[in-house]
Amino acid sequence: MTHPGPDAGDRVALACPSCADAGTTVHEVLKPGGQVTVRCTACGHVHKERYDPPPETELDVVVSQGDESLATTVDAPAEDAVEVGDEFVVDTPEAIMQVRITSIEVADDTRVEEAAIEDVATLWTRAVDNVRVNVTVHPNDGRRDDSRSITVSVPGDHEFVVGETAEFGDEEFEITGLQVRDDAPEYRFEKLDHDGDTVFAKDTKRVYGRDVTSAAWSAW
Incomplete structure (x- = not known):
């Protein structure tokens, strides 16, 4: 769930010079860097753009695996949302694990099926790899x-x-x-x-x- 910057093959939303009237379109990253080289998936135009990843926030995550559980944190785009069933990678000192969200805790210990990242207190997950x-x-x-x-x-x-x-x-x-x-x-x-x-x-x-x-x- 960490997004330090786009890698080659990632897809990002950017304005395309050849699709000016379309607003932002989906672009494939060809070459990462301070200015990324991207290809518009709508028209195929290749160009360079500065891409600033969305701001991130730190989330508390509890991972269960069998009878054991561990607490850790992940960085997630602040403007995103999550829901029960979503899967993501957790990188801990013990191991790198693919996990699935089983419950989302928001304010006052309330559990919900989906929530905006900014409203999440704790993500409860289980290892699925x-x-x-x-x-x-x-x-x-x-x-x-x-x-x-x-x-x-x-x-x-x-x-x-x-x-x-x-x-x-x-x-x-x-x-x-x-x-x-x-x-x-x-x-x-x-x-x-x-x-x-x-x-x-x-x-x-x-x-x-x-x-x-x-x-x-x-x-x-």
């Missing part, structure tokens, strides 16, 4: 009383697919259903159980599976 996902594995004979729970650690962009077989160490199970997290982007339903239904690990609250290991199921 590497996540731990709970899995419920049912025995292959249908005895749900003998189901077991495990936890798997996977990259956030790992895909769980209903109908596919997943292997984690000694665990092997067919995925029969997926429960989506409340803070995930919009999925069709909160629970998915049709073959081919797919959810990213960072969006998964729980995986349901049927045991397919070669060893006989035993309660002992």
